[in-house]
Amino acid sequence: MNDSGEFWKKNSKSIYYKIKDFSCVSDRLIECLEWPDSIPTLSIVFNTPIKDEHLILKNKISDKYSARLVYFNEKTEIIVPKNVDLFPNLRVKEDVSIEEVRQLYLSSVMQTFTEEFPGKIPEARMKFSENVAQNYLSVEKSFCLELDGVDAGILTMVGITDYNEHPIECVNWVWLKKDLSLNARIYAQYMIAMWLRRTVYERVNCYVDSFNLRSQKFFRRMGFAPKCLIIEKRV
Numbered sequence: 001m002n003d004s005g006e007f008w009k010k011n012s013k014s015i016y017y018k019i020k021d022f023s024c025v026s027d028r029l030i031e032c033l034e035w036p037d038s039i040p041t042l043s044i045v046f047n048t049p050i051k052d053e054h055l056i057l058k059n060k061i062s063d064k065y066s067a068r069l070v071y072f073n074e075k076t077e078i079i080v081p082k083n084v085d086l087f088p089n090l091r092v093k094e095d096v097s098i099e100e101v102r103q104l105y106l107s108s109v110m111q112t113f114t115e116e117f118p119g120k121i122p123e124a125r126m127k128f129s130e131n132v133a134q135n136y137l138s139v140e141k142s143f144c145l146e147l148d149g150v151d152a153g154i155l156t157m158v159g160i161t162d163y164n165e166h167p168i169e170c171v172n173w174v175w176l177k178k179d180l181s182l183n184a185r186i187y188a189q190y191m192i193a194m195w196l197r198r199t200v201y202e203r204v205n206c207y208v209d210s211f212n213l214r215s216q217k218f219f220r221r222m223g224f225a226p227k228c229l230i231i232e233k234r235v
């Protein structure tokens with residue numbers, strides 16, 4: 001193995017390379033790797049722990065590409081915040097219907113894409129989210145929060161396979177209302193971590209856009225670590 005990437009495998013969706021040193025990721029590395037036009041994504045797998053992923057990707061991958069990190073964790077390694085103050089008005093929404101889950105999922109996705117990251121999310125992603133909402137979300141694997149009767153957060157999970165073709169649960173969306181106070185936020189993180197520890201079967205992952213620093217920090221706080229970078233060409 002060397003830092004110019006070692007071919008691992010390919011299928012119709014992705015071609016996979018392994019690298020040792022994440023800091024060598026760059027446009028130049030991508031352009032040196034064989035990546036047939038017929039394969040939509042390039043996956044770069046790194047099994048050594050990394051840090052500063054946000055900065056590295058910001059400095060080294062240009063707007064020609066969109067990049068997403070895949071973070072992983074084991075159920076038993078999910079970090080639950082300690083010494084958390086109870087925030088009594090923030091509650092888990094009981095007896096939510098699948099329609100309510102779909103509606104909150106789609107409205108928070110749409111709000112984030114348009115208000116927080118305008119122009120940054122590939123167009124196909126909204127269609128993808130609509131498909132996920134209609135066909136993959138379930139009440140059992142969704143966690144909804146309300147504050148004084150108003151929607152305040154949602155986390156949804158779906159079953160997928162990882163790059164080793166092993167079954168894994170994927171946190172495919174998390175959102176916390178922007179105006180939550182820090183105490184409410186930390187209590188929400190506590191409830192989410194406890195729920196994940198109860199609900200995840202064994203292993204869990206999530207896909208985070210390279211520019212979404214808040215989300216990267218959120219998953220890092222809960223003990224998730226990135227192990228794979230997925231690159232797409234922007235059209």
Ligand SMILES: CC(C)(COP(=O)(O)OP(=O)(O)OC[C@H]1O[C@@H](n2cnc3c(N)ncnc32)[C@H](O)[C@@H]1OP(=O)(O)O)[C@@H](O)C(=O)NCCC(=O)NCCS
Pocket residue numbers: 112116172173174175176177182185186189207208209212214215217218221
């Ligand atoms: C991703 C998300 C759920 C993370 O929420 P969060 O962990 O509460 O973190 P946020 O960055 O939103 O928190 C806001 C502030 O509280 C601070 N904060 C949050 N949790 C904290 C903690 N446990 N300890 C100290 N400070 C904390 C943050 O540092 C941030 O401060 P800043 O604005 O000065 O940087 C939230 O940012 C969100 O809903 N984003 C939009 C949807 C989205 O992008 N989802 C991810 C899809 S992969």
